[in-house]
Amino acid sequence: MNCSQIHERLRVELLRRIQRGTLSVSLLARQTGFGQPHLSNFLHRRRQLSLAAMDRILAAQRLTAADLLPVLAGRQDLRESAEEGAVPLVTDAAALFERYIRPAAVLAMLHFPAELLASIRPRASSARRAWQRFVAVRVDAADAQAMEPLLQPGAVALLDRHYISFVTYRPDRPNVYAVQQGAHLKLRYVDFALNRLVLRPHNLAFPVELIDAGEWESPGDLLAGRLALTMNEL
Numbered sequence: 001m002n003c004s005q006i007h008e009r010l011r012v013e014l015l016r017r018i019q020r021g022t023l024s025v026s027l028l029a030r031q032t033g034f035g036q037p038h039l040s041n042f043l044h045r046r047r048q049l050s051l052a053a054m055d056r057i058l059a060a061q062r063l064t065a066a067d068l069l070p071v072l073a074g075r076q077d078l079r080e081s082a083e084e085g086a087v088p089l090v091t092d093a094a095a096l097f098e099r100y101i102r103p104a105a106v107l108a109m110l111h112f113p114a115e116l117l118a119s120i121r122p123r124a125s126s127a128r129r130a131w132q133r134f135v136a137v138r139v140d141a142a143d144a145q146a147m148e149p150l151l152q153p154g155a156v157a158l159l160d161r162h163y164i165s166f167v168t169y170r171p172d173r174p175n176v177y178a179v180q181q182g183a184h185l186k187l188r189y190v191d192f193a194l195n196r197l198v199l200r201p202h203n204l205a206f207p208v209e210l211i212d213a214g215e216w217e218s219p220g221d222l223l224a225g226r227l228a229l230t231m232n233e234l
Helices: 003-020 025-032 036-043 051-060 072-083 092-097 114-119 141-146
Strands: 086-089 108-111 134-138 156-160 176-181 184-193 196-200 209-212 223-231
Touching: 003 036, 003 051, 025 036, 025 051, 092 134, 092 176, 092 184, 092 223, 141 184, 176 196, 176 209, 184 223
Parallel strands: 086 134
Antiparallel strands: 086 108, 134 156, 156 223, 176 184, 176 223, 184 196, 196 209
8 A cells, every 4th residue: 555545545434534533723723733724625535644653643533554455354244245145234433434344333134036136236436335335224214204104113234335425226216314313324315406415205294404514524435325125024
């Protein structure tokens, strides 16, 4: 891994922490002594950091260089699992933020026909294609009520994290997405208008919700993925 790749991994990790609400540019400035414009330029890819500056940020965020390295051994395991139709059942936070699902984040392994997974069409940016593709989450009662009768409480939702486009997967029906709202995940129909995500329920008794895209976020950054399959009996 070269220096540019390490810079990019540090930038992405800092943005992920900002998205989670555990970090802000002003807090990072106080921790490191750097000016906010300096940090903002780095986060916007307008400048790189010196090795000394990287060391200060790593120390302030209690990170090591090893934390920025790719999980090479795990990648092969993930590819083999996907080829066999094995998909991890995970928490909302893992589905939203973890590029490669850590073993400790796996609640259970579910098995789908490998041919089914292979037939699902992706539509993602090059950065998102580096993520582990399929994960599954449990639908909580509040989410199920807003999407009744499409979803039921306790259903398993198979998410395709390589589909973060607003182009409809099937022309005759709208996509359902897993959407980040703070540290939580919601399953909704989603549109994008005026720099906002518009979350629409299936059950019209529930309100439409709006989420503003942040300063460093593209609309797709707020999507964990497309709902590819629902299993209500599990």
